[in-house]
Amino acid sequence: xxxxHITKLGFTNKSIGLALAAAxxxxxxxxSRQAILDELSAVKAQPAAYQxxxxxxxxxxxxxxxxHTDLHAQDALRPAARPYAQFGGHLIEQSAHDxxxxxxxxxxxRAGALMPDAHVGYGLPIGGVLATxxxxxxxxxxxxxxxxxxxxVFAVPAERLKTPEALAxxxxxxxxxxxxxxxxxxxxxxxxxxxxxxxxxPILRRLHDKAAEQIGTSGSGxxxxxxxxxxxxxxxxxxxxxxxxxxxxxxxxxxxGAQVAGHFTKLAESLHPTLxxxxxxxxxxxxxxxxxxxxxxxxxxxxxxxxxxxxxLHARLSRALGEVPxxxxxxxxxxxxxxxxxxxxRIVHRKGATPAARGQLGLIPGSMAxxxxxxxxxxxxxxxxxxxxxxxxxxxxxxxQAALSKSAVSAYLRERGVTLIGGGIDEAPQAYKRIEAVIxxxxxxxxxxGEFRPRVVRMDSGSEDI
Numbered sequence: 001x002x003x004x005h006i007t008k009l010g011f012t013n014k015s016i017g018l019a020l021a022a023a024x025x026x027x028x029x030x031x032s033r034q035a036i037l038d039e040l041s042a043v044k045a046q047p048a049a050y051q052x053x054x055x056x057x058x059x060x061x062x063x064x065x066x067x068h069t070d071l072h073a074q075d076a077l078r079p080a081a082r083p084y085a086q087f088g089g090h091l092i093e094q095s096a097h098d099x100x101x102x103x104x105x106x107x108x109x110r111a112g113a114l115m116p117d118a119h120v121g122y123g124l125p126i127g128g129v130l131a132t133x134x135x136x137x138x139x140x141x142x143x144x145x146x147x148x149x150x151x152x153v154f155a156v157p158a159e160r161l162k163t164p165e166a167l168a169x170x171x172x173x174x175x176x177x178x179x180x181x182x183x184x185x186x187x188x189x190x191x192x193x194x195x196x197x198x199x200x201x202p203i204l205r206r207l208h209d210k211a212a213e214q215i216g217t218s219g220s221g222x223x224x225x226x227x228x229x230x231x232x233x234x235x236x237x238x239x240x241x242x243x244x245x246x247x248x249x250x251x252x253x254x255x256x257g258a259q260v261a262g263h264f265t266k267l268a269e270s271l272h273p274t275l276x277x278x279x280x281x282x283x284x285x286x287x288x289x290x291x292x293x294x295x296x297x298x299x300x301x302x303x304x305x306x307x308x309x310x311x312x313l314h315a316r317l318s319r320a321l322g323e324v325p326x327x328x329x330x331x332x333x334x335x336x337x338x339x340x341x342x343x344x345x346r347i348v349h350r351k352g353a354t355p356a357a358r359g360q361l362g363l364i365p366g367s368m369a370x371x372x373x374x375x376x377x378x379x380x381x382x383x384x385x386x387x388x389x390x391x392x393x394x395x396x397x398x399x400x401q402a403a404l405s406k407s408a409v410s411a412y413l414r415e416r417g418v419t420l421i422g423g424g425i426d427e428a429p430q431a432y433k434r435i436e437a438v439i440x441x442x443x444x445x446x447x448x449x450g451e452f453r454p455r456v457v458r459m460d461s462g463s464e465d466i
Contacts, residue, residue, distance in 0.1 A: 002020075003016055003020065005033075005037060006019045006020055006023070006040070009037065009040055009041050009044060010044060011040075011044065014061055015058060015061045015062055018057050018058040018061055019040055019058055021057075021058075022040070022054055022055050022057070022058050023036050023040065025054050026039065026054060039055075040055075043055045043058060043059065043062070044062065047059040047062040047063050048063065074107070075107070075272050075274045075275040075276075076107065076276075077102070077105040077106065077107070077276050077278075077279060078104075078105040078106075078107065078109075079105075080105070081100075081101040081102075081103075081104035081105050082104040082105075082109055082110075082111070082112070083104075084100060084104055084111065084112035084113055084114065085112075085113040085114070085382035085383055085384075086113065086114040086118075087113070087114070087115060087116050087383060087441055087442050087444070087445065088115075088116025088117075088437070088438060088440075088441025088442065089114075091116045091117070091118075091392070091433055091437060091438060091441060092114055092116065092118045092119075092127075093118075093119060093120070095119075095120045095125075096114065096118040096119050096120055096125040096126075096127065096128075097114070099120060099121070099123075099124065099125040099128070100112060100114055100118075100124075100125055100128055102278050102279050102282065103123075103124055103128065103130050103140075103279075103282055104130075105279070106132070106279060106282060106284070108132040108133055108134075108135040108284055109130060109131075109132055110131045110132060110133050110341065110344075110346055111130075111131040111341050111342070111346070111384060112128065112129060112130045112131065112384075113128075113129040113382065113383045113384050113386060114127060114128055114129075115127040115128075115129070115352075115353050115383070115386060115387060115388040115389070115392075115442070116388050116392070116433075116437075116438045116441035116442055117352070117388035117389065117390055117391055117392025117433060117438050118352075118392060119392050119393045119394075120396075121142070121351060121352070122139055122142075122143070122281050123137065123139030123140060123281030123282045123351075124137070124139060124140045124142075124282065124349065124351045125351070126142075126351055126352035126389075126392070126393075127351075127352050127353060127388060127389070127392055128140075128349075128351050128352070128353070129348065129349065129350050129351075129353045129383070129384045129386045130348070130349045130351075131339075131341045131346035131347065131348045131349075131384055132284065132346060132347045132349070133344075133346060133347075134286060134287045134288060134347070135284040135285065135286055135287055135292070135347060136284060136285050136287055136292055136295055136296060136299070136336055136347055136349075137268070137282055137283070137284045137285075137336075137349060138261055138264040138265040138268055138283075138285070138295060138299075139261075139265055139281045139282060139283075139351075140282065140284075140336065140349035140351055141261070141299060141334055141335060141336050141349055141351060142261065142334040142351045142352070143257070143258050143261045143262070144219065144252035144253060144257055144258065144261075144306075144334055145252065145253045145257035145258075145260060145261055145299055145302035145303060145306070145334060145335070146252055146253045146257060146299075146302045146303030146304070146305065146306035146307070146332050146334060146335055147250070147251070147252030147253070147306060147332065147333060147334040148250075148251070148252065148303075148306050148307055148310055148330060148331060148332040148333065148334075149248070149249070149250050149310075149330060149331055149333070149354075149362075149363035149365065149389075150248070150249050150307075150310035150311075150313075150314055150328070150329070150330040150363070151230070151246060151247070151248050151327075151328065151329045151330070151363055151374060151452065152246060152247045152314045152317075152318060152325035152327075152328050153230050153232070153239065153244050153245075153246045153325060153326055153327040153328070154244060154245045154246065154247075154318075154321065154323040154324075154325060154326060155239065155244060155323075155326035156244065156245050156323060157243070157244070157245065158228070158229035158230075158243055158244060158245045158246075158455075160245050161227055161245055161321070163419055163455070163456055166227040166419075166455070166456035167419065167421065167456055169227075169317055169320050169321070170225060170227070170317075170421060170456065170458040171421065171458070172320070173313070173316040173317050173320055174217075174218065174225045174313060174316075174317075174458055175216070175217040175218065176217070176218045176219070176220070176223065176225075176422060176458060176459060176460040177219070177220055177460040177461070178219070178220055178255070178460075179214075179255065180214070180217050181213040181214045181215075181217055182215075182216060182217065187212075187215060187216065188215070188216055188312050188315070188316070190215055190216075190308045190311070190312065191308075192301075192304050192305050192308040193208070193211065193212050193215065193308075195301065195304075197297055197298075197301045198301070200297065201294055201297065201298065203259070203260065203263050203298065204260075204298060204301065207255075207256045207259055207260070210254075210255055210256055210259075211254070211256040211305055214254045214255060214256070214309075215305075215308065215309060215312060216308075216309055216312030216313060216316070217251075217254065217309065218249070218250075218251035218309065218313065218460075219251055219252060219254055219460070220460040221426075221427070221460070222250065222390075222427055222459075223250050223251040223252070223459065223460065224248075224249065224250050224251075224368065224423075224457055224458065224459045225247070225248075225249045225250075225251075225313060225317075225457075225458050226247070226248050226249075226368070226454040226455070226456060226457040226458065227245070227246070227247055227454075227455055227456045228246055228248065228452055228453045228454040228455040228456070229243050229244070229245065229246065229452070229453045229455065230243065230244050230245075230246035230374075230450055230451070230452045230453075231243045231244075231450055231451050231453075232244070232327075232374075232449065232450040233448070233449060233450055233451075234449065236327060236374075236449055236450070237326075237327045238326070238327075239326045239327045244326075245323075246452055247314060247317055247318075248363070248365065248372055248452050248454070249310055249313050249314065250365060251306065251309055251310060251313070252306045252309075252334065253302040253303070253305050253306040253309075254305075254306075254309070256302060256305060257302040257305070257306065260295075260298045260299070260302055264285065264291070264294075264295040264298070265281070265283070267285070267291055267295075268283035268284055268285050268291075269283045271283065271285070271291070272284070287347065299335065299336065300335075303332050303335050306332065307330065307332065310330060314328075329361045329362070329363060329374055330363070331354055331355055331360075331361070331362045331363055332355070333350060333352055333353055333354050333355075333389035334350070334351055334352065335350060336348060336349045336350070337350075337355070339384075339385070341384060348384055348385075348386075350386055350389075352389045352390070352392075353386045353387065353388065353389055354375075354377075354386065354387045354388065354389045354446075355377065355385065355386060356375070356377030356378065356379065356380070356383070356385055356386050356387040356445050356446050357377050357379045357385045358377060358378060358379030358385075359376060359377065359379075360376065360377040360379075360385075361374065361375070361376055361377075361449075362374075362375050362376075362377060362387060362446065363375070364387065364388055364389065364390060364435075364438075364439065364446075365390050365391075365435075365452075366390070366391050366429075366432070366435030367391060367427075367428075367429040367431075367432045367435070368413070368418065368420060368423055368427060368428075368429060368454060368457045368459065369412055369413050369416045369418040369429045369454060369457075370391065370416075370429055370432070370434075370435050370454075371435060371436075371451050371452060371453050371454075372435070372451070372452040372454075373435075373439060373448050373449075373450070373451055373452070374448075374449045374450040374451075374452070375387065375446035375447060375448055375449060376446060376447045376449055377445070377446055378444065378445055378446060378447065380444050380445045383442075383444070383445050386445070387442050387445040387446045388438055388439075388442060390432075390435075390438075391432040391433045391434065391435040391438050392432065392433045392438060393431055393432055393433070394431065394432060394433045395430070395431040397426035397431075398426075399431075400425055400426050400427075400428055400430070400431035401424075401425045401426055404425050404428050404430055404431065405425075406425065408428075408430070409425060409428040409429070409430070412428070412429050412430065413429075417455060418454055418455060418456075418457060419455065419456045419457070420457050420458075420459070421456075421457065421458040421459070422458060422459040422460050422461050423457065423459040423460075423461070424459075424460075424461055427459060
């Protein structure tokens with residue numbers, strides 16, 4: 001008995017040596033060569049049936065090989081990407097298409113779309129929409145889980161709030177940046193912090209205090225709170241057409257959401273070790289699994305927490321103004337939803353995309369000095385009921401810092417009558433696509449109801465926001 005006999009049976013790598021060792025034992029026990037070969041052939045065909053035999057070590061190796069092969073088959077990308085819709089293709093860089101093509105090769109992918117603000121992100125491109133079957137991709141949602149917009153329109157003229165007063169209100173009643181929070185005596189309570197979900201997972205229990213400390217605050221990067229004028233084109237929610245004072249904010253789930261994203265992304269990657277390197281950040285969790293259900297719970301909690309941050313910011317500033325909003329609108333744009341797609345329930349990931357079901361209100365901001373829009377969705381099926389979440393970057397953060405000067409940014413702000421607190425060069429208006437072009441590219445997706453013009457803007461001083 002030698003290696004040639006063994007390899008003819010289809011044994012490979014480590015299993016060849018183990019099969020030879022087992023064959024020697026059987027030969028010492030008096031079995032003929034043919035009987036041993038027949039046994040080995042049977043072991044290879046059904047290893048689980050021989051776990052308690054002389055072939056135990058060989059069986060263990062064969063089962064491990066089988067599991068690895070099954071896993072590889074489960075994780076194998078399709079040879080070609082499924083087709084997906086795109087809107088404003090002339091505004092979308094090729095690298096965003098490249099990322100979307102990888103996503104559409106996932107075995108779990110069923111449909112997708114790229115919004116006109118799309119640009120490169122981590123895993124799924126920002127501005128990407130992906131529908132999967134019974135699977136959730138943590139990086140398909142993003143690091144800032146539940147990142148959202150909120151608009152409050154007050155039934156008073158925009159001129160009612162002068163620039164010095166607006167500056168004072170934003171400085172006193174908002175907090176921006178990594179790790180910041182209101183002093184304990186200044187914090188407002190919120191029902192989201194009392195939800196039972198916090199006690200149902202170790203990671204949520206551990207992060208509860210951090211979330212409580214940062215409630216009502218905003219992050220870095222492109223997060224903002226800004227006073228400006230809002231022009232309503234047609235009556236909405238009892239508010240007549242006209243131009244009013246308004247408050248617009250953009251923020252997410254803070255450090256809580258970021259740590260949830262990191263935890264479950266690592267878990268997803270560990271469950272798909274054979275996934276192609278190009279799709280590594282698109283590792284998924286089966287929604288019916290314990291891990292998938294845990295992420296779904298944590299993701300939705302982070303989404304509600306992000307909305308709570310906006311509620312508190314708007315409540316503080318409304319109270320300070322002595323005004324009650326006559327019109328409010330909000331939406332999340334880094335989240336996943338269970339929705340019907342072509343008659344089947346799918347998990348629709350929107351990473352930097354605004355939900356735009358028929359009749360649904362949404363908000364699409366421009367930049368610190370460019371207009372934002374209140375829109376109503378048209379439920380366009382090829383877009384998976386989605387729209388852009390903003391203008392979208394045309395310069396990455398480092399590229400913007402290298403290409404733009406403070407003087408050029410200051411001039412841009414002056415020309416548009418915008419006063420800025422904070423805000424780094426990486427968030428300069430020139431780093432973004434022209435919002436007017438982005439809006440024009442999605443007339444099939446949304447109807448514009450009104451335009452917001454920023455006048456006094458507060459942001460962090462500028463750091464990476466994914």
